[in-house]
Amino acid sequence: MIEDLRGIVKGEISIEEEELKNKSRDASIFEVKPEAVVYPKDVEDLKNIVSWASECKAENPNLSLTARSAGTDMTGGPLNDSVILDFTRYFNRVGEVTAIPPDGGIAVVEPGVYYRDFEKETLAKNLLMPSYPASREICTVGGMAANNSGGEKSLRFGQTVRYVEELAVVLSDGNEYTLHGLDQNELAQKISQQDFEGEVYRRMRGLIEDNYDVILSAKPDVTKNSAGYLLWDVWPNRETFNLAKLFVGSQGTLGLITKIKFRLIRPKKYSKLLVIFLNDLAPLGELVKEVVKFKPESFEAFDDQALKLAVKFLPDIMKNIKTGAFSLALKFLPELGMMIMGGVPELVLIAEFTGETESEADDKLKMAEPAVKKKFPSLKTHITRSLEEAEKYWIMRRESFNLLRHHVQGKHTAPFIDDVIVHVDQLPEFLPRLKDLIGQYPGLTYTVAGHAGDANFHVIPLMDFSDEANQRIIPELSEKVYDLVLKYNGSITAEHNDGIIRTPFLEKMYGKEIYELFGRVKRIFDPENIFNPGKKYGANMNYAMSCLNKN
Numbered sequence: 001m002i003e004d005l006r007g008i009v010k011g012e013i014s015i016e017e018e019e020l021k022n023k024s025r026d027a028s029i030f031e032v033k034p035e036a037v038v039y040p041k042d043v044e045d046l047k048n049i050v051s052w053a054s055e056c057k058a059e060n061p062n063l064s065l066t067a068r069s070a071g072t073d074m075t076g077g078p079l080n081d082s083v084i085l086d087f088t089r090y091f092n093r094v095g096e097v098t099a100i101p102p103d104g105g106i107a108v109v110e111p112g113v114y115y116r117d118f119e120k121e122t123l124a125k126n127l128l129m130p131s132y133p134a135s136r137e138i139c140t141v142g143g144m145a146a147n148n149s150g151g152e153k154s155l156r157f158g159q160t161v162r163y164v165e166e167l168a169v170v171l172s173d174g175n176e177y178t179l180h181g182l183d184q185n186e187l188a189q190k191i192s193q194q195d196f197e198g199e200v201y202r203r204m205r206g207l208i209e210d211n212y213d214v215i216l217s218a219k220p221d222v223t224k225n226s227a228g229y230l231l232w233d234v235w236p237n238r239e240t241f242n243l244a245k246l247f248v249g250s251q252g253t254l255g256l257i258t259k260i261k262f263r264l265i266r267p268k269k270y271s272k273l274l275v276i277f278l279n280d281l282a283p284l285g286e287l288v289k290e291v292v293k294f295k296p297e298s299f300e301a302f303d304d305q306a307l308k309l310a311v312k313f314l315p316d317i318m319k320n321i322k323t324g325a326f327s328l329a330l331k332f333l334p335e336l337g338m339m340i341m342g343g344v345p346e347l348v349l350i351a352e353f354t355g356e357t358e359s360e361a362d363d364k365l366k367m368a369e370p371a372v373k374k375k376f377p378s379l380k381t382h383i384t385r386s387l388e389e390a391e392k393y394w395i396m397r398r399e400s401f402n403l404l405r406h407h408v409q410g411k412h413t414a415p416f417i418d419d420v421i422v423h424v425d426q427l428p429e430f431l432p433r434l435k436d437l438i439g440q441y442p443g444l445t446y447t448v449a450g451h452a453g454d455a456n457f458h459v460i461p462l463m464d465f466s467d468e469a470n471q472r473i474i475p476e477l478s479e480k481v482y483d484l485v486l487k488y489n490g491s492i493t494a495e496h497n498d499g500i501i502r503t504p505f506l507e508k509m510y511g512k513e514i515y516e517l518f519g520r521v522k523r524i525f526d527p528e529n530i531f532n533p534g535k536k537y538g539a540n541m542n543y544a545m546s547c548l549n550k551n
């Protein structure tokens, strides 16, 4: 059957073992081997592939199409057992980047463009797409949109959904459409169309109208959320109706993104860090509440593991840094000293304060640091003196998970409770309880990093999956941690999304009524279940555990 594709696709098709193996992994704990990997050359290819899949689906119920960009997803989002569509080979052009005075801009870009390349183009015009994740050097903008990614600047600027102005998408009828905000007249016009697009708009408007209050009250009370479909963002206040907002975070389950129009911001010129060292996590919750009062642009955290790994594998990190690598390496001498002398702090917090002038950034620091010192006199703090010194802390924060993934020996990094978020006011109560739950598994080692200011923590256990007792911890501890998160009205995933690992918990998080609405959304867009099945709706923990990578 896959052979039939060769006649209709201009791009390459591979069924080579090496290639299939490569695409059977992402940064999650799973491994799912596909049947074929296709590199679509253009939109025409995508339309033909979707029409082909739709024709063949009845006779081949397991046939599906799963989009993949850089494959850095931590949830199993781009993994499936049928056809994988890789966007990085051909959908990799940056279109126009246009400044819009006084302080913003717009950029058009294809989904397979790496964020690092996109940023070069936007910064050339002094513009920035601020929701970039810690994986900024290795992920694409398509994956960021499909996961509703967030990162260090999301505290001030929010997640990717805020910056997607428009999406071009291929839907399940095999046609390409543009999704963007519609006013009442434009919506009425779409709804009157007697075609697939008209039906999608008619049914989606009906679904939202009929369940308006239920949908709005389902929105978690947190600053970031990637769980489920973002139904509450489609028609806020019944003004602009925007299906692009629903597509963001939908993990390729509703269709294929072919082009993205992002809104950009103008970054502030000056940035300085207040670094706070914690030797025990007890004051963390109260400390975070204190620092966010001063409105830092970022407020991030990483633990002693990240610090030690960064020092130990500095040469690896330096390979990616073209300029100033040597002098940056020298900046790590104090951390090397800490490691030798045994004085590594348990957690390092970095609060970034920015301004149009250096003194604007300094003024904010001059208020924040004494306030921290007054309330927590025993904590050690430090203000960075140069951009290079600040870069050192950013490296430790951004590289922590990646270094762990590549250098931990005999164990897996196991992201399964990796992205919980609660309201920042709940942190002092929530964190000790979270620690207690994990403490019920005495042999379990784990690392902590994350977005402290958003009360969003990445807890990554290190585990050996060849041991069945370890495998059993995954569903058991997930259940306990998510019960706790939901008790505080939080979200099971702030930015990493659902994928194979969290789709089984969506009903627990939102309740049956909203979960069934997710099922209806999926059927409206994708009645034959062609796009990335098993994500967002209709999968359970048995399926997830059957995908576990035990090697």
Ligand SMILES: Cc1cc2nc3c(=O)[nH]c(=O)nc-3n(C[C@H](O)[C@H](O)[C@H](O)COP(=O)(O)OP(=O)(O)OC[C@H]3O[C@@H](n4cnc5c(N)ncnc54)[C@H](O)[C@@H]3O)c2cc1C
Binding pocket: 026, 027, 066, 067, 068, 069, 070, 071, 072, 073, 074, 076, 077, 078, 087, 111, 112, 132, 133, 134, 135, 138, 139, 140, 141, 142, 143, 144, 145, 146, 147, 148, 149, 150, 151, 152, 251, 252, 253, 255, 256, 257, 258, 401, 402, 495, 496, 532
């Ligand atoms: C070291 C490390 C650090 C990370 N840090 C963060 C972080 O700080 N914040 C954060 O949010 N995430 C983080 N992540 C997770 C991940 O990097 C992000 O979710 C990233 O945006 C995924 O991009 P990608 O190009 O790798 O997408 P992929 O992994 O290829 O795909 C992600 C999802 O998008 C879908 N998709 C991809 N392309 C398309 C398309 N064209 N059309 C429709 N659907 C598509 C896929 O089906 C999949 O479901 C981190 C991961 C790693 C490995």
